[in-house]
Amino acid sequence: MPLFQRPPQTEGETRTRILRAAQRLFARRGYDGTTTHDLAIEAGVAEGTLFRHFENKKAILVEVVTQGWVGLLTDLLTELSEMGSSRAIAQVMRKRMLNLHQNADMLRVCFLEAQFHPDLRDRIQTEVISKMTDVAEAFFQTAMDNGIYRRMNPRTVAQVFLGMFTVAGFSRDTIMPEQSSPAAMQEMAEGIADIFLHGVLADSSEA
Numbered sequence: 728m729p730l731f732q733r734p735p736q737t738e739g740e741t742r743t744r745i746l747r748a749a750q751r752l753f754a755r756r757g758y759d760g761t762t763t764h765d766l767a768i769e770a771g772v773a774e775g776t777l778f779r780h781f782e783n784k785k786a787i788l789v790e791v792v793t794q795g796w797v798g799l800l801t802d803l804l805t806e807l808s809e810m811g812s813s814r815a816i817a818q819v820m821r822k823r824m825l826n827l828h829q830n831a832d833m834l835r836v837c838f839l840e841a842q843f844h845p846d847l848r849d850r851i852q853t854e855v856i857s858k859m860t861d862v863a864e865a866f867f868q869t870a871m872d873n874g875i876y877r878r879m880n881p882r883t884v885a886q887v888f889l890g891m892f893t894v895a896g897f898s899r900d901t902i903m904p905e906q907s908s909p910a911a912m913q914e915m916a917e918g919i920a921d922i923f924l925h926g927v928l929a930d931s932s933e934a
Contacts, residue, residue, distance in 0.1 A: 754836050863888055
């Protein structure tokens with residue numbers, strides 16, 4: 728008999744294990760290619776335990792995606808609080824690129840499965856993307872009130888920022904070569920920040 732035994736997991740810890748296992752399998756095999764038996768094996772629990780925590784496999788998918796997006800929203804709140812200058816915006820974008828691997832499975836599940844599950848897509852839109860837009864809009868409205876940004880529609884600015892925020896998150900695997908150096912990612916981040924802040928038109932006063 729071993730001297731030390733692992734203490735039994737709490738219900739919350741078991742639920743987290745199931746969700747992490749589901750995220751890995753859904754990203755690797757897809758939702759339809761993953762059975763509840765597969766999930767139970769990956770999570771190291773009995774199949775009946777899955778159904779004690781979740782009504783069905785679809786409920787697990789919805790929870791994986793919702794938690795993932797809420798995590799991104801939390802990150803966004805933190806990053807917006809640090810955005811006091813153009814340099815800070817560039818650092819936010821660079822962090823998106825460098826941290827992509829930490830969220831790669833979740834993002835793959837979110838964007839892939841949302842295409843095939845309209846109810847999931849609608850939930851993402853109403854519960855997360857709308858909230859992210861509201862938070863960013865409030866941030867830019869305050870910045871405009873404080874004279875940091877020129878007056879314009881803050882919701883439009885928020886939507887443009889979130890679009891660039893997403894591009895920065897995927898750029899390491901799509902826009903930029905896979906083995907891009909930190910310096911190249913920094914240059915890309917600064918370019919995104921510069922375009923966001925100043926646009927692409929030449930200054931007419933310099934013409």
